[in-house]
Amino acid sequence: KQEVTQIPAALSVPEGENLVLNCSFTDSAIYNLQWFRQDPGKGLTSLLLIQSSQREQTSGRLNASLDKSSGRSTLYIAASQPGDSATYLCAAGSNYQLIWGAGTKLIIKP
Amino acid sequence: SQTIHQWPATLVQPVGSPLSLECTVEGTSNPNLYWYRQAAGRGLQLLFYSVGIGQISSEVPQNLSASRPQDRQFILSSKKLLLSDSGFYLCAWSLDSYGYTFGSGTRLTVV
Numbered sequence: 001k002q003e004v005t006q007i008p009a010a011l012s013v014p015e016g017e018n019l020v021l022n023c024s025f026t027d028s029a030i031y032n033l034q035w036f037r038q039d040p041g042k043g044l045t046s047l048l049l050i051q052s053s054q055r056e057q058t059s060g061r062l063n064a065s066l067d068k069s070s071g072r073s074t075l076y077i078a079a080s081q082p083g084d085s086a087t088y089l090c091a092a093g094s095n096y097q098l099i100w101g102a103g104t105k106l107i108i109k110p
Numbered sequence: 111s112q113t114i115h116q117w118p119a120t121l122v123q124p125v126g127s128p129l130s131l132e133c134t135v136e137g138t139s140n141p142n143l144y145w146y147r148q149a150a151g152r153g154l155q156l157l158f159y160s161v162g163i164g165q166i167s168s169e170v171p172q173n174l175s176a177s178r179p180q181d182r183q184f185i186l187s188s189k190k191l192l193l194s195d196s197g198f199y200l201c202a203w204s205l206d207s208y209g210y211t212f213g214s215g216t217r218l219t220v221v
Contacts, residue, residue: 034209042215043116043200049209089154091210096142096161098210100154 002027004092006101014109015082021075021104023090028068032093035064035075037086038103044089048075080108112137116201116213123220129174129188131216133201136182141203143184144210145176148198160184196220 003026013019023033032051036044048057048064050073056065063076073090087105091098113136123129135141145157156169158176166176173192177185184201201213 032209036212041198041217044202044212046209046211093204093209096159096167098154098156102153 002030002092002094002097002099004090004099004101006088006090006104008104009102010105010107012107012109013080015080017080018076018078019080019106021077021088021090021106023073023075023101025071025073025092025099027092027094028071030068030092030094033064033066033073034091034093034098035062035073036089036091038089039086047088077106082108082110084108112203112211114201114203114211114213116216118216119214120217121219123191123218125193125220126190129186129191129195129218131186131199131201131218133184133186133213134182135184135203138182138203138205140181141205143178144202144204145174145184145186146200146202146212148200150197154200158186191220193220 005024007022030052034049035047037047038044050057050064050066061078066073085108087103089103090101116133143160146154147157148154158168160166160178163178174188196219199216202210204210
């Protein structure tokens with residue numbers, strides 16, 4: 001049974017720092033790995049999708065990597081801004097299923 | 111481009127009343143459709159998914175039901191709401207392995 005773990009559960013850093021959010025999964029038989037952002041009381045916004053055959057994806061200041069053999073994905077945020085404050089969720093996709101991590105609550109201090 | 115619409119955004123309903131939440135997808139054909147619930151301070155729980163018209167799979171036993179009367183329409187219903195049905199309901203769609211796209215959600219409060 002697939003399990004997804006996100007570390008840390010919460011993170012608070014000063015504005016401008018680069019940071020890394022971690023996601024690990026137990027079953028490497030995934031179709032893809034997706035990172036989402038959720039602002040309080042709002043829906044989910046897809047940030048990056050990495051297919052199982054890919055190693056990384058980049059969008060602006062965000063870079064996500066995928067290492068299926070070790071069961072890990074990281075989300076790298078460069079030059080963090082207060083607007084990056086949100087909960088970040090990773091989800092491992094397989095057949096009609098998304099297995100979710102519990103999320104990392106990120107606070108960027110001005 | 112593909113878009114997903116979910117409504118209403120907020121809903122306050124008395125215990126025992128019926129429920130109907132609607133989700134529609136534009137710009138794609140034969141998507142996989144999903145209903146998720148997020149209780150306050152909790153993670154996302156998959157309630158139902160559908161791979162085609164009239165095909166519904168339920169992930170957890172509950173007071174809710176889902177229907178897919180058209181290819182790009184997914185409806186979440188209840189005949190009699192319970193207090194425990196309160197939460198944030200999210201509709202999503204996916205196509206093959208191209209990831210999931212979520213609607214903006216419906217916040218349901220049962221009073």
